[in-house]
Amino acid sequence: MTSLTCPVKVTRDELFCSRKKYPLSCTAKTQGNTVMSSHRVSVSTLVQIIEELESEEEEVILFACRDIASNTNLRELLSEVNEGTSHPVILELLYLLKRFDLIKKHFKISKLEVERLLKIHPRTISDYRYLIIELNEAIEEDELKSLMFLLKNELRNGGKLKNQTFLSLIVELEKNQLVMPSDLDLLEKLFQTIHRVDLKKKILKLQETGIIQGGPYINALPATASLHRISSSACSNTIPQIGAASNKGTTPVQDTLSQVGEHDERYLVRKQNMGFCVIIDCVGNDAEMLQLLFRSLHFIVQCHWYKKVDEVKEILQDVANMEQHKIHDVFLCVIISRGNSDSLFCLDEKSPGLSLDRIKNTFTGQTCPNLRGKPKLFFIQNYLVCDLEKRQRESAVEVDGPREDAACRQWVQNQSRIPNEADIFWSHCRVDELELQRSSGSTSLYLRSLRDLLNDKRIRKQRDLLNIHTELNHIIYTKQAGYALQLRHTLTKKLFLYPA
CATH class of the missing domain: 1.10.533.10 (Death Domain, Fas)
Incomplete structure (x- = not known):
């Protein structure tokens, strides 16, 4: 050929x-x-x-x-x-x-x-168009379906394209400024996720030559600074990591710890395998902001808006069943919803709601073995709908180490075995539902402050996630805006959201 x-x-x-x-x-x-x-x-x-x-x-x-x-x-x-x-x-x-x-x-x-x-x-x-057409010839039908699933919330109409082809998918990504000649990082991650490392290498190889450049580009606008970007020098720096991967394009975590300094104290975090992020916004104010944030941190991001409880359960279960977690280093989940102290109501008015424990348990080491040993991060913005809940919500920060439940007691007794409940970071912010009426359309103080902290490259490089959350606590309680922030975690190492 x-x-x-x-x-x-x-x-x-x-x-x-x-x-x-x-x-x-x-x-x-x-x-x-x-x-x-x-x-x-x-x-x-x-x-x-x-x-x-x-x-x-x-x-x-x-x-x-x-x-x-x-x-x-x-x-x-x-x-x-x-x-x-x-x-x-x-x-x-x-x-x-x-x-x-x-x-x-x-x-x-x-x-x-x-x-x-x-x-x-x-x-x-252009060389860029030649490359995409070559990739189009190599994509199989089932692989295209996987790409469509991963990107359905990145695209208009939920990714329901008129022509179900790889080229039509690329056109939509271009319109949304997610793919362009100077920014093929998203494509690299997607091919890595579906185990087509050969196609990812085609992109890297052509980028190394330096012949893919910006130039005239009349059908897509230039990417904003907040979108993830990859340069030729960055590509050359990542090639040794790709070369060290197995035939399936993955490198087992236990085999790569030696590549990172202080491997006994830090979770492995790599740019090319950063992780998967799911965002479910049932209020509608924060998803776009967070999408830009976590994409810039090299996560593959999937967004959902205005879902009912049953729909959220199905989404979370589908994400938990993804085989792609095998190659990812971090999992991240953000949910914004009305609720009470124990549950989220999503768009349902008369419902027992979605249990917070159920959200966490969907991604434990037992229910989601592909995430075992990897940090699982949850950021929950809960708008309390009951005055009683408002009076009872906590007025001080609660920062816990490993929880004293059955799984954690087993971890204490036998540290050589990672418990199902280990490696979880649970950040839960509560505020009265009236906050939405007072500042209609505005972003959550909690999530906005989190965005500002994680956007600072210097902070991410120097501070682990627990220290960053301490600064987040300080911001929230200094503002005295009625937000109550709770942190529970069972992290067993330091987590820096700064790729090795």
Whole structure:
């Protein structure tokens, strides 16, 4: 199979010189016949070519030309690039599709001659588009479904795309500024998650060459500073970690502890395997802010808005069953909802609610073995709906070590075995529901302050999560805004949200 990424290797000097040496009306000689290699084709030839294309090939052309043409109608688009550019774009597109039969039929030249022309006239389609089209060819149907599930809350309409294809998925990610030539970090993480490390390496390899750059990009806006970003130097620094992985693209935690200093005291946290984050916002004020935060910290983030209790239970169970936790170092869950001291009501009005213990127990080492030995972080913003609860809520910070329940007593008795309840960090903030009425649409003081602290790279590097939470306590209680913050944890090591 011919690589789409670099069909013809040409140096920059060769490209520069070729523009002077070879005019656009140059001729190509093949088997004794002289054939004009003009960059334009006749209207009738263009119509014939379009009629002979498959629907999948039409989609590839539309995707390939997103940076050079604004039309979404195939005939209008090809007419536009045929008349509006000084490069042999139609030939290049047919070469990209590997439709050498159409090239021979309509241009009377061979594959070798096309490659020679592409060397003379630098390619119009960007290296980024060539790469994505190559990835599209390699993605299997079940893998695409996995990607759609992971991204359904990142996209409009819950990821229900008109065309259930990898290219249409990429187009939506581009529209949401999640994927672009200068930012392929999300794709790398997704391929790592679905165990397609070979595709992740294709991205890293091309980034190493430095030929994927920003440049003109008319169909997607530049990423904001808050979005995660990866540079060529960062890629080269992570390659040794990828090379050390197993055939499935994963490195068991116990086999990689030696790569991190103070491994007896710190949890292993790596940029490429940072973790999965699920955010469930039943109030609607904070999810977007948190999504940007944790994505910038290299988490794969899944967001849900306005869910009922049964829906939340199903979401949490689906997340707990994900095989991808095997390759992740941290799990993170954020839930924002109305509730009482023991339960969250989500969107239900008449319901016993979702037990807080059930949330935690869904992700213990016993119920979710893929997270055993890894830190599991929960941040709960609970808006209390009962005045009685308001009077009874705690007025002081409660910071506990390992809880004195059955699992933790077993841990104390036998420290060589990690208990089901170990490695949990539970941060629970309560405030009266009236706070939502007083400041409609505003973010939670608790979650906003958490965001500000974790956004500070210096703080994340110098302080572990417990120390950061101590600072969060200070902020919350200094404000005296009616928020009550409780921390319970069974962490067995220090956790720095700063990748090794």
